[in-house]
Amino acid sequence: MIDTIIFDFGDIFINLDKQATVDGLEKLGLKKWNEDLNQLNTQFEKGLISEENFLLGIQKQIPSASTNEISNAWNAILLDFPLYRLEFLQKLSKKYRLFLLSNTDSIHINHFKDRNGDDFYNRFYNCFEKVYFSYDLGMRKPDVEIYNFVINENKLIPEKTLFVDDNFDNIEGAKKTGLQVWHLLKGKEEVIELFEKGIL
Secondary structure, three states, X not given: OOOEEEEOOEOOOEOEOHHHHHXXXXXXXXXXXXXXXXXXXXXXXXXXXXXXXXXHHHHOOOOOOOHHHHHHHHHHHEOOOOHHHHHHHHHHOOXXXXXXXXXXXXXXXXXXXXXXXXXXXXXXXXXOOEEEEHHHHOXXXXXXXXXXXXXXXXXXXXXXXXXXXXXXXXXXXXXXXXXXXXXXXXXXXXXXXXXXXXXX
């Protein structure tokens, strides 16, 4: 019997458009998204570099763009957060222990808070016993260590804990710890279908 759920954030609750950021950076002069930018993003998501150094790192590849323009393009990935998902989560929080575990960075989280306002931000965060962001932990999915950290810190029983994510690699990482999983298919499934699909 599942008594705990660990949720991803992007494309589970908030809608994302990953291509929008790539397009935005290319409009600023980036020739192509590349491995150097992948590495920079990983470092930033792990909190290993500052916002300033992250933006300057991108600026090296598009020197004609300001860091403010780069920041705006970076945040283009973040779309809407439908209210019905928050309302579903609020109901769920009365019956289950809930946690949030997201690969993200400080620029995105601050933008989410600023755009949605304190009330929405607090209503969302208050649904969870604890919120875990990769940039705070120095770890990121799908590395097994991040799942084990959440499990051990909260004394969770993997067999009774469901992990929900839209990323296949993250699901595979969670499986290695014994967590129960739901690989939510973006565009085909909704988090509010947890009961309808027999996941819970």
